[in-house]
Amino acid sequence: MNKGRRTREKIIRKAAPIFNRKGFEGTALSDLMRATSLEKGGIYRHFASKEQLAVEAFDYSWKTAVEARLEGTQNITNTVDRLKRMVRNFRERRDGLVPGGCPLLNTAIDSDDGNVALREKARQALAAWIERLRGIAEEGQRNGEIRRDIHPGEMSNLVVSTLEGSLMLNRLQRSEEPLAIACGHLEKYLETEIRSKESKCVREKS
């Protein structure tokens, strides 16, 4: 990687926690200069605008979050167990994330009536996350692990809503309890309302 590319990536990495914490409007050029130890010209040589930098910072923060949430799930063959692991990862794998909380939640609220490019980024990230859960549910329906009378899109919407909402409560209460309660509820929900009965019998017999 050449020096220009390295500097560019360093700027993104340093800017990501600032945008994630302070939002687009709340992030000042002086914050970005302090974090990167660069002058204005040194930053904007690599990015066309504050918006472009914010968009790439979101991509970086979100990629980090997705990797943490998927960790170890690929090897789990049973689809319900895979969904349960994703729920557990959401709760347990937060140490390596970009500081400031879930980038999706932050960007969704921050850009809701503001920056269009950021809002579109957040919308796409949410859609991809829901789509991933939905795909797992459909796979489970095909192979008989998941009940055929549940709606995969509804399941994935509900899981994401419950996780994101409880994370908001966690942050406001400076407590781990709301997310722990939500994850407990979702694990039970996946076990009792999503896992197919036939699949349960096979598990119990084996």
Next chain:
Amino acid sequence: MNKGRRTREKIIRKAAPIFNRKGFEGTALSDLMRATSLEKGGIYRHFASKEQLAVEAFDYSWKTAVEARLEGTQNITNTVDRLKRMVRNFRERRDGLVPGGCPLLNTAIDSDDGNVALREKARQALAAWIERLRGIAEEGQRNGEIRRDIHPGEMSNLVVSTLEGSLMLNRLQRSEEPLAIACGHLEKYLETEIRSKESKCVREKS
């Protein structure tokens, strides 16, 4: 009400949707001047600071939301039905709210790493809401309508998490579906996991 008081209340009413949409940092004095048709001096004659105005605007927005969510619930004697009505109100009574979405969600994210006074306001509002739901659940446990083996605090945390998270998804997807799914799930949850069996039998017999 004298003229000064009326002006003060008008400023709060006009400022509330701006703070609710744009957040504390994102709200410029020029936005407030435009909305109120007042000069800077005309606004700050009534408020010690932008922070004080933002705090009072939050109180106004939150009061409006609470009133909408409680509408018609006081007359419902059965506690589970009262909880279900509160869930339904959250979804259906959003027309009269201060524009910009749930003030709690907005302020929680906006002030999380920023304004301390606003964060404290949002924290108190959340605590009061959870406390209200918890109180209803405890009342239901005393009179046998609600299962004694459920934890009222967990129930109320879960309901609020699920509602707030799905509202975030609604906004990002510009769709009513996530909240509709979440409310459907919560109504079923209240019916099957919260309402006591004895209470169900009484209802069926009567």
